[in-house]
Amino acid sequence: MPFFGSDQGVFFIQALMWMLWALVPVVGIMMALTPYLMPKRECFAVTVPNTAQQDPYLKGLKRRFLVWVLAATALLSVALAAVLAWGAAPVFIVLLTVGLLAISLGGYLLMLRFRQQVQAYKKAQGWQAEAVRRVGFAGPEDFPKPLSLKWALAYIPLILFVLALGIVGYPTMPGKIPMNIGMDGQIVHYAEKSFVLVLFPVLFCLFMAVIFTFNQWMILRSKKATDPSMPAASAWAYGMFARAQSTLLVAMGLVLVGAVGILLQLAMVGVLSIFDAALAVLPIVFVIIVASTAVNLVYGQNGARLLTRVDGGDGLLRDDDSQWKLGIFYFNREDASLFLPERFGIGWTVNFARPAVWAILAALVLLIVAFIVFCLVTT
Numbered sequence: 001m002p003f004f005g006s007d008q009g010v011f012f013i014q015a016l017m018w019m020l021w022a023l024v025p026v027v028g029i030m031m032a033l034t035p036y037l038m039p040k041r042e043c044f045a046v047t048v049p050n051t052a053q054q055d056p057y058l059k060g061l062k063r064r065f066l067v068w069v070l071a072a073t074a075l076l077s078v079a080l081a082a083v084l085a086w087g088a089a090p091v092f093i094v095l096l097t098v099g100l101l102a103i104s105l106g107g108y109l110l111m112l113r114f115r116q117q118v119q120a121y122k123k124a125q126g127w128q129a130e131a132v133r134r135v136g137f138a139g140p141e142d143f144p145k146p147l148s149l150k151w152a153l154a155y156i157p158l159i160l161f162v163l164a165l166g167i168v169g170y171p172t173m174p175g176k177i178p179m180n181i182g183m184d185g186q187i188v189h190y191a192e193k194s195f196v197l198v199l200f201p202v203l204f205c206l207f208m209a210v211i212f213t214f215n216q217w218m219i220l221r222s223k224k225a226t227d228p229s230m231p232a233a234s235a236w237a238y239g240m241f242a243r244a245q246s247t248l249l250v251a252m253g254l255v256l257v258g259a260v261g262i263l264l265q266l267a268m269v270g271v272l273s274i275f276d277a278a279l280a281v282l283p284i285v286f287v288i289i290v291a292s293t294a295v296n297l298v299y300g301q302n303g304a305r306l307l308t309r310v311d312g313g314d315g316l317l318r319d320d321d322s323q324w325k326l327g328i329f330y331f332n333r334e335d336a337s338l339f340l341p342e343r344f345g346i347g348w349t350v351n352f353a354r355p356a357v358w359a360i361l362a363a364l365v366l367l368i369v370a371f372i373v374f375c376l377v378t379t
Contacts, residue, residue: 011279012181012275012278012279013089013181015279015282016278016282017084017089017092018084019282019285019286020093020096021077021080021081021084021092021096022286022289023096023100023289024073024076024077024080024096024099024100024103025073025077026289026293027073027100027103027104028069028070028072028073028074028076028077028103029070029073030293030296030346031069031073031103031104031107032065032066032069032070032073032107033066033297034107034111034344034345034346035061035062035065035066036062036066036300037296037297037300037301037304037305037346038300038301038304038344039225039227039234039300039301039302039304039307040053040227040304040307041227041229041316042343042344043058043061043062043118044061044065044111044114044115044117044118044327044344045111045115045321045324045327045328045343045344046115046118046119046122046321047122047129047316047318047319047320047321048118048122048127048316049127049316050227050229050230052125052127057121058118058121061114061117061118064114065110065111065114068110069103069106069107069110072102072103072106073103076099076102076103079095079099080092080095080096080099083095108328111327111344112326112327115327119321127316128316128319129316129317129318129319143235143236143238143239144236144239144240144242144243145239145242145243146216146219146220146242146243146245146246147216147243147246147247147250148220149213149216149217149220151216151250152209152212152213152216154250154254155205155209155213155253155254155257158205158254158257158258158261159202159205159206159209159257159261161262162201162202162205162261162262162264162265163202165262165265165266165269166195166198166199166201166202166265166268166269167198168269169198169265169266169268169269169270169271170195170198170269172269172270173193173197173198173268173269173270174193174270175192175193176190176191176192176193177190177191177192177193177197177267177268177270178190178273178274179191179274181274181275181278187274191378196378197268197378198265198268198269200264200268200374200375200378201261201262201264201265201268202261202265203371203374204260204261204264205257205261207367207371208253208256208257208260208261209253209257210367212249212250212252212253212256212257213253214364215249216246216249216250218339218348219242219245219246219249219339219348220246221338221339222242222337222339222340222341222348223335223337223339223340223341224238224239224242225238225302225340225341226238228317228318229317230307233307234302234303234307236303236306237302237303237304237306237307238302238303238341239303240299240303240306241299241300241301241302241303241306244295244298244299245295245299245347248291248292248295251291252288252291252292255284255288256284256288259280259281259284260281260284263277263280263281264277296346300346301341301342301345301346301347302341320332323335324343327343327344328342328343328344328345328349329349329352330343330349330350330351330352330353331351331352331353332351332353333353335351335353336354337351337354338350338351338354338356338357338360339351
C-alpha cells in the first residue's frame with residue numbers, strides 16, 4: 001500500500017494510521033520524561049528533600065528510566081512503521097494497541113521498581129519528616145487561578161448551531177448516509193435517513209461538553225499542591241500550572257465541540273463527504289496533541305518546571321508516602337479533598353477513600369457506556 005493513494009478513502013486511512021503511529025513516540029517520550037517533570041520533593045512517587053534531586057544515585061535512577069523507556073519506544077516505533085509501510089493495517093492496529101499498553105504498563109512497573117529502590121535509599125539516608133507542616137495563606141490568595149466554570153456557557157451556542165445545521169439541512173439530507181469506513185478506505189456501512197442521525201452530532205457535542213466541563217470542575221475543586229519549604233513560590237507555580245491546564249481544556253473543548261461537531265453535522269446532511277469531514281478532523285486532533293504535550297513540557301507537574309532555579313532547602317517537612325498506594329493511588333480518609341494532583345504523571349487524580357469519588361466515577365462510567373451504546377445503535 002503506497003503512502004499516498006489516488007483514492008480519497010485510502011488516503012484518509014493512510015493518514016489516520018500514520019497519525020496513530022505518532023502517538024507511540026509521543027506517549028513514550030512523555031513517559032520517559034515524567035521523572036524530570038515532577039516536583040523536586042518527589043522522586044518516583046517517593047517524598048525526598050528538595051536538594052536530593054542533585055543526589056548522584058537518584059539522578060542515575062532517572063537516567064536509567066529515561067534510557068530504558070526511550071529504547072523500548074524506539075524499537076516499537078520502528079517495528080510499527082515497518083508494519084505500516086508493508087501495508088498490513090489490521091496487524092498495525094493490533095500491535096499499536098498492544099504497544100501503547102505495553103509502554104504505559106511497562107513504564108508504570110518500572111516506576112514501581114525504582115520506587116522501591118528510592119524508598120530503601122531514603123531509609124538509609126535517614127530522610128524523614130520530624131513533624132507535619134501544613135501551608136495556609138491568610139487573606140485573599142494573590143495567585144493565578146484556573147478559568148471559571150462560566151466558560152462552559154460557551155458550549156451552548158455551539159451546540160445550538162450544530163442542532164440548527166441539522167434542522168436546516170434535514171430536508172435535503174441524502175436517503176442513505178455513509179457511517180463506517182473499512183481498512184481499505186471503502187464505505188462498509190450506510191444508515192437510512194432519520195432525524196436521529198441529525199441528533200448524533202448534537203449528542204456528541206453534549207457528551208464532549210460534559211466531559212470537559214467535569215475536568216474543569218475537577219481542577220477548580222482540587223487540593224492545591226504546595227511545598228512547605230517554599231510555600232509562596234510553589235503556590236504560584238501550581239496556580240500557573242492549573243491555569244494553563246484549564247485554558248488548554250477550554251480551548252480543546254470548544255474546538256472539538258465547535259469544529260468537529262459542525263463537520264460531523266455537515267457530513268450527516270450531505271454537504272460534506274464523510275472523507276472530507278474525517279480528513280478535516282485529523283489536523284485538529286494533531287494540533288491538540290501538540291498543544292497538550294507542549295503545555296506539559298513547559299510547566300511540568302504542579303508547575304515544577306517553573307521552579308527549577310528556586311532553592312527549597314534541604315529538610316523534609318512533609319511526608320505522605322503512606323497515603324499513596326502503589327505510588328499513584330491516593331487513599332486518605334482524613335483528607336476531605338476529592339481531587340488532588342497526581343503523584344507520578346501530569347494531571348489530577350482522586351482520593352479513593354471518599355465515597356463521593358466512587359459515586360462520581362460510577363456516574364462517569366454510566367455516561368460513557370450510554371454514549372457508546374447510542375453510537376452503536378445509531379450508526
